[in-house]
Amino acid sequence: MIAYSLRRIGSGVLLGLLVTLITYWLLSFSFDGIAANLLGPAANPESIEDLQTELGLNRPLLMQYFDWLGGVLRGDFGTSYFTSEPVGPAVAQRLSVTFSIVLIALVISTILSVVLGVLAASRAGAVDRAAQSVSLIGHLLPNLLIAIALVVVFSIQLGWFPATGFTPFTEDPAAWLASITLPVIVLVINGVANMSAQVRGTMIGELQKDYVRVLRSRGVSTRAIVYKHALRNAASPALVVLSLEVIGMFGGAIIIENVFALPGFGTFAFNSSLQGDLPVILGIVVFGVFLVVSVNLVTDLVNGWLNPKARVH
Known part of the structure; x- marks a missing residue:
């Protein structure tokens, strides 16, 4: 298992290098636009070129990338072009907001999904129909519509x-809870819709297997x-779906945080992408790769603990 974990971490590092290099290459086509956004309406070709020289954007692409990579290895992700904030602390500050929503929503979604899925598979009837109705509603209604409806009503x-x-x-626990309640509800509705259906289907399949009949025959x-x-x-x-849901909730945070005006990671990523803030975008990409690799690794380790047949030696 240790060797497998090291291989997964190594592949994650390679994935991060590849994704950030491709991102840097794609953003290089908009270097003129980045400089123009920084200078504003008064920008002219000469001032744009001067700013590109100042920022080092006119150097060979690989030289720029490896300079950035060297800084990352030293723990320096650069500085935002637009806010002059160090990228690492800026991302961490926004992540604290997003984590407070996503983690709570994930815990609640997991508990509700397991309860609904197990009850629907084992008892059928009205419980099964209710669970399927919850799943259907969550799939049919987009997060944006649910968020707007909750704001209007509550x-x-x-x-x-x-x-x-x-x-x-740290400022006011009660006010903090009130400020995240509606965003959490939106994510929970979508999360339960995705996970409860998977738990229900998997449980139905398990309860129809031969070992269950043998156990029943033995009393x-x-x-x-x-x-x-x-x-x-x-x-x-079910863990595979849960791992996808973790990543999906961070993606959904872009919509949720914009609707509720939350200063989180999603809003920060969205605004930075619109501005073409190169250091911030690269920092966000690094976190995205880290999130995907970490979630998949944890999922595999938990799977190995739950199911010895899934262990990799």
Whole structure:
């Protein structure tokens, strides 16, 4: 397992190098636009060229990339062209906002999905229909529409939660909870829709297998069969969906944070992409690769713990 983990980490590093190099190459076609955005409406070809020289954007592409890579290896991700913030601390600050939403939504979504999926598969009837209805509604309604509906009902009409803004936990825990409640609900609805259907389908498949019939013939209780045997075997494929949901929630944060005016990672990534803020975009790409590799690695390790057949030696 250690050798496998090291191979996955190594492949993740190579993936990061490849993705950041391709990103740098693609952004190189917009270097003129980046300089023009920095200079504003008064920009002219001469001033654009002078600024490119000052920023080092007119040097050979590989030289620029390896200079940036050398800084990353030293822990320096550069400085934002537009805000003059160091990229590393700027990304970390925004991530604290996004993590406070995504992690809570992920925990709630996982618990609800497992409960709904297991009940729907083991009891059928009204419980199954209710679980499928929840999944269908979550799939049919986009996050943007759900977010707007929640703001209209719970913020504008009822006044229970703020429509926009974010309060750090250290300043006021109650205000922090109120500011993240609606964004979390939006992510939970979508997360439960995705994961509960997978848990339900996998559990139905497990409960139809021969080992379940053998356990029943030996007098093992339905509760023990469902929670001790079937659920453990169904956890592996469900974990794959969970890992995808983690990544998907960070993608969904772009929409959610813009709707609720949250100063999180999604909003920061969106605005930086529109501006062409090269150092910030590259820092965001590095984090994206790190997130994907880390989530996949953790998923594989947990799978190996749950299912010995999945272990890689």
